Every structure is written in structure tokens, then in C-alpha cells.
Amino acid sequence: MDKLSINEIPIRTANNFGINSIEIENINIPENFGYFSNIDINIESIKDKVNFSNQNYRKLTYGLGEVLETQNKEKCNCPLKVDVSSILNKEIKIDFLFNQSNRNLAENIEIIANEKTKSTIVLTYQSDDEINYYHNGVIRVLAKEKTEVNVIILNFMGSRANNFLSIENELQDNSKVTYTIIDFGGKVSCTNFFSNVLGEESITEINTIYLGKDKKLFDLNYIAELSGKKSASKMEVQGALMDSSVKHFKGTINFKKGCKKAFGTENESCMLLSEKAKSISLPILLCSEEEVEGNHSTSSGKVGDKELFYIRSRGFDLMEAKKLLVRAKFNSIIENIKNDVLKEMIENEINKTFAIN
Amino acid sequence: MKKTNVEEINRNIYDIKNIDDYDYKIQKGLTKEIVEEMSNQKKDPDWMREIRLKALEIYNQLELPTWGPNLSELNMNEIATYVRPKGKMVSSWDDVPEDIKNTFDKLGIPEAEKTSLAGVGAQYDSEVVYHSIKEDLIKQGVIYTDMETAVKEYPEIVKEHFMKCVPISDHKFVALHAAVWSGGSFVYVPKGVKLDIPLQSYFRLNSPESGQFEHTLIIVDEGASLHFIEGCSAPKYNKVNLHAGCVELYVKDNSYLRYSTIENWSKNMLNLNTKKAIVGKNAEIDWVSGSFGSKISMLYPMSILNGENAKTEFTGISFAGNGQNLDNGFKVIHNAPNTSSVVNSKSISKNGGKCTFRSLVRVNENAKKSKCSISCESLMLDDISVSDTIPVNDVRTDEVEFSHEAKIGKISDKAIFYLMSRGLSEEDAKAMIVRGFAYPISKELPVEYAVEMNNLINLELEGAIG
Numbered sequence: 126m127d128k129l130s131i132n133e134i135p136i137r138t139a140n141n142f143g144i145n146s147i148e149i150e151n152i153n154i155p156e157n158f159g160y161f162s163n164i165d166i167n168i169e170s171i172k173d174k175v176n177f178s179n180q181n182y183r184k185l186t187y188g189l190g191e192v193l194e195t196q197n198k199e200k201c202n203c204p205l206k207v208d209v210s211s212i213l214n215k216e217i218k219i220d221f222l223f224n225q226s227n228r229n230l231a232e233n234i235e236i237i238a239n240e241k242t243k244s245t246i247v248l249t250y251q252s253d254d255e256i257n258y259y260h261n262g263v264i265r266v267l268a269k270e271k272t273e274v275n276v277i278i279l280n281f282m283g284s285r286a287n288n289f290l291s292i293e294n295e296l297q298d299n300s301k302v303t304y305t306i307i308d309f310g311g312k313v314s315c316t317n318f319f320s321n322v323l324g325e326e327s328i329t330e331i332n333t334i335y336l337g338k339d340k341k342l343f344d345l346n347y348i349a350e351l352s353g354k355k356s357a358s359k360m361e362v363q364g365a366l367m368d369s370s371v372k373h374f375k376g377t378i379n380f381k382k383g384c385k386k387a388f389g390t391e392n393e394s395c396m397l398l399s400e401k402a403k404s405i406s407l408p409i410l411l412c413s414e415e416e417v418e419g420n421h422s423t424s425s426g427k428v429g430d431k432e433l434f435y436i437r438s439r440g441f442d443l444m445e446a447k448k449l450l451v452r453a454k455f456n457s458i459i460e461n462i463k464n465d466v467l468k469e470m471i472e473n474e475i476n477k478t479f480a481i482n
Numbered sequence: 483m484k485k486t487n488v489e490e491i492n493r494n495i496y497d498i499k500n501i502d503d504y505d506y507k508i509q510k511g512l513t514k515e516i517v518e519e520m521s522n523q524k525k526d527p528d529w530m531r532e533i534r535l536k537a538l539e540i541y542n543q544l545e546l547p548t549w550g551p552n553l554s555e556l557n558m559n560e561i562a563t564y565v566r567p568k569g570k571m572v573s574s575w576d577d578v579p580e581d582i583k584n585t586f587d588k589l590g591i592p593e594a595e596k597t598s599l600a601g602v603g604a605q606y607d608s609e610v611v612y613h614s615i616k617e618d619l620i621k622q623g624v625i626y627t628d629m630e631t632a633v634k635e636y637p638e639i640v641k642e643h644f645m646k647c648v649p650i651s652d653h654k655f656v657a658l659h660a661a662v663w664s665g666g667s668f669v670y671v672p673k674g675v676k677l678d679i680p681l682q683s684y685f686r687l688n689s690p691e692s693g694q695f696e697h698t699l700i701i702v703d704e705g706a707s708l709h710f711i712e713g714c715s716a717p718k719y720n721k722v723n724l725h726a727g728c729v730e731l732y733v734k735d736n737s738y739l740r741y742s743t744i745e746n747w748s749k750n751m752l753n754l755n756t757k758k759a760i761v762g763k764n765a766e767i768d769w770v771s772g773s774f775g776s777k778i779s780m781l782y783p784m785s786i787l788n789g790e791n792a793k794t795e796f797t798g799i800s801f802a803g804n805g806q807n808l809d810n811g812f813k814v815i816h817n818a819p820n821t822s823s824v825v826n827s828k829s830i831s832k833n834g835g836k837c838t839f840r841s842l843v844r845v846n847e848n849a850k851k852s853k854c855s856i857s858c859e860s861l862m863l864d865d866i867s868v869s870d871t872i873p874v875n876d877v878r879t880d881e882v883e884f885s886h887e888a889k890i891g892k893i894s895d896k897a898i899f900y901l902m903s904r905g906l907s908e909e910d911a912k913a914m915i916v917r918g919f920a921y922p923i924s925k926e927l928p929v930e931y932a933v934e935m936n937n938l939i940n941l942e943l944e945g946a947i948g
Binding site: 136137138139140142143144145380382385395397398399400401402403404405406407408409410411412413414415416417418419420421422423424425426427 | 547
């Protein structure tokens with residue numbers, strides 16, 4: 126495909142600002158998917174390939190756009206349903222490993238958290254080699270009353286992969302849905318995240334770290350619509366860009382009529398590790414309700430010279446010093462992950478990224 | 483529980499209508515023939531006529547914006563683009579036609595001229611009816627005149643700068659402006675000349691179903707300094723009026739320009755104005771903007787920081803009441819090393835009004851060691867209003883300090899409680915908080931405008947906390 130225009134923001138701004146949607150040029154959109162078999166799921170019972178049907182397909186409210194949504198609907202090669210009916214002490218872990226036989230993935234994951242349940246679902250996307258793998262996934266979460274859902278997504282795909290992900294959450298009363306996204310892989314990584322916070326005192330939270338190198342492009346479009354009274358949305362995005370990598374962060378918190386005493390905050394910070402890196406951010410606040418509190422902050426800049434000098438005076442080389450500062454910046458999000466194995470995986474990926482440079 | 487009521491702007495003075503009496507009014511619509519006729523009426527030189535016709539072609543090619551407020555009610559076939567008032571431009575208020583003079587008297591322009599201005603221009607509908615400048619400024623080489631005179635008397639300067647800072651193809655309403663512009667001010671401040679007191683142009687649109695398309699061109703030469711004030715108002719009619727002015731500012735090396743605006747158009751006005759400044763080395767432009775009127779406003783002043791160490795500050799407030807959709811903001815391009823920008827925007831939405839803050843900050847690859855700080859705050863005074871913040875921050879280099887923060891909220895109950903515990907009534911407490919909210923902007927205005935702004939935000943409070 127010559128040009129793919131995706132990930133439109135919920136409210137448009139001037140066309141010449143260049144951020145209403147993203148246009149990706151010369152992208153290879155595969156036609157044939159086949160069955161994606163290289164999945165490792167630690168709880169066998171959650172596999173449910175029978176229930177998925179095009180006829181039951183519910184259109185995404187936002188999503189990445191018509192082309193990718195249609196592809197996921199029609200070519201889905203990995204439907205999964207996670208039905209949580211009790212408090213789970215163990216994480217549900219689903220690993221997707223791309224290889225020569227499993228090059229294209231269009232998974233459709235539905236997570237239903239029934240009343241008064243707690244669950245953590247870990248999704249990892251990895252490839253060991255540098256092939257132009259393709260991922261176009263959809264994740265939906267329904268958080269019923271008094272539930273707590275944690276979703277951790279690790280994108281460690283190779284540097285030639287294309288990664289597209291649409292997420293849609295519905296939150297009922299007193300529910301909490303927290304996402305932690307570690308977005309390191311692929312040459313293009315686009316995420317559309319939407320939380321429909323309908324319930325009273327329900328909370329949607331997304332914490333993301335991204336790390337760009339070479340000519341990597343990130344396009345992150347996060348949307349939270351708050352309708353429930355005393356509901357809340359928190360977006361925390363921390364990233365670092367090396368080489369000629371580019372990041373677009375578009376975060377929207379929409380205080381809809383009726384969400385009295387709602388609270389929303391988005392904080393985005395980008396460390397620029399190269400003079401050619403580009404950071405574009407669009408933190409949107411939309412407000413149709415009086416009794417709310419909303420705020421956002423964004424910042425961009427290079428690594429502080431003083432901090433670098435201090436670390437180097439302790440015997441570290443420049444790249445190692447930069448890595449330490451980036452790692453420190455990411456720390457607050459990484460520390461939310463309780464699983465030490467996952468933390469180690471993240472640590473290794475950071476080391477790998479800085480080692481190559 | 484009763485709601486606190488914050489009264490909308492008292493528009494008595496601004497809504498005074500004169501009879502729609504004019505010397506010439508062009509037929510409604512926008513065709514090549516109408517533009518040619520307008521050019522004939524204005525006795526344009528050939529080069530200006532060509533610009534108008536070229537602009538009309540571009541206007542017809544461009545689409546309406548696909549973003550922002552809905553402009554579908556604008557029908558150019560219902561707008562007269564040129565209304566020449568009675569009388570010619572004079573430099574004595576006594577020679578201005580009586581009804582027009584009375585209007586400006588009530589707006590306080592002649593009085594302000596006596597006390598605190600170095601020069602005044604007053605436009606009524608499509609033409610400037612009064613222009614004056616203090617003698618000592620003329621002696622220093624300062625030029626302050628209407629645009630028509632500038633086109634005829636300083637054609638080379640105008641040709642070099644007209645529609646160059648704001649290209650005709652920038653957007654549809656710039657093209658419209660270039661096709662039918664009329665009136666406005668031309669200012670040239672020579673090298674090293676610093677004006678201690680401001681110049682002011684006031685734009686008044688009286689004629690119903692018409693448009694005002696004034697062009698303001700200001701050149702502040704190297705090492706010079708100027709404060710320019712622009713005021714606008716119109717009485718309310720039932721049908722749509724259109725304002726599509728254009729402001730082009732050239733702030734040369736080591737110079738300073740402060741551009742202050744109080745817009746108080748009537749609530750049938752579509753205010754689709756364009757303002758842009760090109761800022762040279764070590765130069766600075768400060769924008770101070772109060773936006774109160776208009777049915778729809780789309781206004782995003784822009785600073786292009788082309789010179790090393792160039793600076794810009796934007797301080798703005800919008801107040802949207804019933805039926806108003808004020809989509810305002812700011813744009814800045816950092817295009818040289820060590821440039822800096824500071825943006826401080828506030829908005830108040832009330833009684834179903836909608837305020838949107840829309841901005842663009844772009845730090846280009848060559849703008850090393852630049853700094854940018856943006857702050858916007860929105861106050862919601864009831865639950866039927868809307869307040870949106872849509873800021874784009876585009877950073878293309880690493881050696882930059884960039885920060886942006888925004889807040890939306892209601893008046894804090896804690897703050898009211900605190901003030902009431904100090905003996906203030908609830909009404910006074912709320913009034914104080916809203917005035918305090920607006921204070922960072924009002925303190926940047928000349929004193930008489932700050933007083934006007936406080937009057938505009940006339941708080942009348944009753945009842946208990948909403």
C-alpha cells in the first residue's frame with residue numbers, strides 16, 4: 126500500500142499542524158494471514174476459538190481506522206476470550222512469538238472481568254529475528270462492577286516489524302482498568318487506546334514507556350471518555366528517542382456531561398537523545414461538565430548536561446550514562462510491574478537498545 | 483440550591499446602532515465583477531488590483547476548514563464586502579460626521595487620544611474616517627496612516643511587505659481578505675525610534691450584513707520600539723456580519739513590539755481574523771489579547787521567530803457566554819537558535835458558551851537552545867458550557883527546554899470557603915476569584931483597557947454556592 130492514513134484524533138485541529146491522523150508510506154499490508162500457532166498461554170482454559178464470529182463483531186468506537194479494523198475482523202487468525210470469574214492470584218500470560226511460520230498476527234482478544242474479580246493479564250509480542258513481521262491486534266476489556274483488571278503489554282518485536290494495536294475498554298461502576306504498555310519494538314508502532322468510563326467511581330489508567338531508535342515511528346492515540354460521577358483517568362507516558370526516531374503522542378481526556386467530580390490527568394515526557402529525533406504531542410482536554418478537575422503537562426528536552434557529567438565522573442561512558450538516566454525516568458512505571466521476570470525482560474531490552482547504539 | 487450567576491458582558495455602549503447611512507455600499511456577494519468594482523471605487527493601482535483578482539481565484543479554490551467551529555451559516559452572497567462611510571478621512575474629530583463622531587465619543591476614543599495615545603486611527607465600516615499622529619513623531623520619521631494612503635504614498639514599502647508575512651494561500655479567509663481588503667493602518671517606526679506611548683486603531687462596523695476586512699501592516703525597524711493597540715466592536719444585528727482582517731507585523735533586529743487587542747464584536751459576528759509576526763534577531767513581540775465578543779471567533783496570532791535570540795510572549799483571555807463559540811489560541815515557530823516563547827492563556831465559559839484554546843508550537847531543527855513554556859487555564863462557571871484545550875507541541879531538535887501545562891476546573895470550593903472565613907460574602911469571594919483568574923491578563927493591558935475588561939467581566943452574584 127502506498128499510503129495508509131490511520132489513528133485519527135477524536136476532534137480535529139488544523140490540517141497543516143500535521144497531527145489529525147498519521148500517514149504511513151510504503152507499508153506492506155499482508156493479504157494472507159494463515160493460522161498463528163506460536164502462542165504460549167499459561168492457562169489453557171482461556172483459549173476459546175469457537176466463539177469468535179464476524180457476525181458478532183462490534184465496531185470499535187475509535188480504533189486505528191477502517192482499513193485495519195476490517196482486516197482484523199476478516200483476517201483474524203487468533204481469537205481469544207478471557208472470562209474472569211474469580212479473584213486470580215496468578216497472572217494470565219499470553220506470549221506471541223513471531224517466526225518464519227508465524228509472520229502475521231491479527232488477534233482479537235476479549236477480556237470479560239465479571240463482578241468483584243481481580244486479574245492481571247500479560248501479553249507479550251516478541252520476535253527473535255529481523256523480519257518484517259506484521260501485527261494488527263484488537264483488545265477489548267469489559268470491566269463489570271467492582272472489578273480490577275491489570276493489562277501489561279510488552280512489545281519487543283524486531284526493528285523491521287509493523288505493530289498496530291487497537292484497545293477498547295468499558296468500565297462499569299467502581300471498576301479499575303490499568304494498562305502498562307512497554308512499547309520498544311517494530312519500525313512502526315501505532316496504538317489506539319480508548320476507555321469508555323461509564324461507571325461511577327471507576328478509574329482508567331494507562332502507563333506507557335517507549336524507546337525509539339533508528340527511524341522508528343510511534344503514533345500513540347489515547348482517549349478516555351469520562352461519563353461516570355467521580356470517575357477518573359490517568360495517563361502517564363514516558364519515552365526516549367534516539368537517532369531519527371519520531372513520536373506522536375495524542376492524549377484526549379473528555380469530561381462528558383454528567384461526570385461530576387471527575388478527575389483527569391495526563392503527563393507526557395520525552396527525552397530527546399539525538400538532534401534528529403522528533404517529538405510531537407497533542408494533549409487534549411475536552412470539558413462539558415463544571416465540577417471536574419482536569420490537567421495535563423508535557424515536556425521535551427535533551428538529557429541534562431549536569432546529570433550526564435555527574436554520572437560520567439563516576440566512571441560511566443556517555444552511552445551508559447544516558448541509559449542510566451533513561452532507566453531512571455522509566456523507573457516509576459517499571460516498578461508498577463510486580464513480576465520480576467517481566468522486569469528483567471524490560472531491562473534486557475533497554476540494554477540491547479543502548480548496546481547497539 | 484441556587485446557582486451563582488455571573489452576568490454576561492454589559493454591551494450597552496457597544497450595541498449603539500447608527501442608521502445604516504453610507505456614501506457607497508457594494509452589492510452583496512463575491513464575484514470577479516464585485517472585486518473589480520471595489521478596486522475601481524478604491525482607485526487601486528494596477529498591482530493591487532492584480533493581487534485582489536489573484537486572491538479571489540485562490541479563495542474559490544480553497545475549502546472551508548474541516549476543523550473548528552461550524553461556519554456553514556456564512557453565506558458570502560449575503561455579505562456586502564465594502565461599505566464606504568460618509569465623509570473623508572480627516573485629522574480633526576470636528577470634521578468627522580456627527581453620528582460617527584458620537585459613536586467614537588461613546589467608545590471613549592477621542593478622550594483616550596488626549597490622555598494616553600500618541601496617535602489614533604478610527605475606522606467606520608470599510609474606511610478610516612479619522613487619523614492623527616503627534617507632531618514630534620512625524621519629525622522622528624514615524625509613519626502612521628491608513629492603508630489606502632500607504633498604498634499610494636509608500637508603494638515600494640507596501641509592495642515589499644503586503645501579504646508576504648501572511649501568504650494569500652494561507653487559508654480561505656486570508657484569500658478572501660486579500661481580495662476585498664479595505665481600511666486598516668500602516669505603521670513604520672524608523673531605526674532606533676522608541677515610542678513611549680501607544681498608537682491605537684479602533685475598528686467599528688455599523689452596517690448590517692456586511693464585512694470588515696481591514697489590513698494592518700506594521701514595520702518596526704531595527705532598534706525601534708512600539709506599543710500598538712487595536713480595539714474592535716459592532717452593534718448586534720439579526721443576520722451574520724463578518725470580520726476577516728489581516729495583521730502583518732515585521733519586528734526587525736533588536737526591536738520591540740507590543741500588540742494589544744480588545745475584541746468586543748457583537749454576537750452576530752463571525753470573527754475570522756489572521757495575525758502574524760516575523761521577528762528578527764534579538765527582537766521581541768508581545769501579544770496581549772482579550773476576546774469577549776463574536777458569535778464565532780477563530781483567531782490564532784502567530785509569531786515566527788526567525789532571528790537568533792528572538793522572543794515572544796502571548797497573554798490572552800477569552801470569555802464565552804450564551805451562543806458564543808470562541809476558538810482562539812496562538813502559534814509560534816522557533817526558527818533560529820536561542821529563541822524563546824512564553825504563552826499564558828485563560829478562558830472562562832459561562833451560560834452555554836464554548837471556549838477552545840488551540841495552539842501550535844513548533845521548534846525547528848535549527849532552533850537549538852530554544853525555550854518554550856505554555857500554560858493554559860480554563861474556568862467553567864456552569865454545567866451547560868464547554869471548554870476545550872487542543873494544543874499541538876512539535877519539537878524537532880534535542881537542545882530545547884519545552885514545557886506545557888493546562889488546567890480545567892470550576893471555582894474551588896476551598897478557595898471560596900477560605901475567603902468567606904476571612905469575612906467576605908460568598909458573592910464577593912467568587913468575584914474576587916474570577917478577577918484574580920483574569921488578573922495576569924488585565925495587568926498587561928493599558929490601565930484604561932484593564933478597567934474596561936473588569937467592567938466587561940461584570941460579576942453579579944446571588945445565592946449560595948452552585
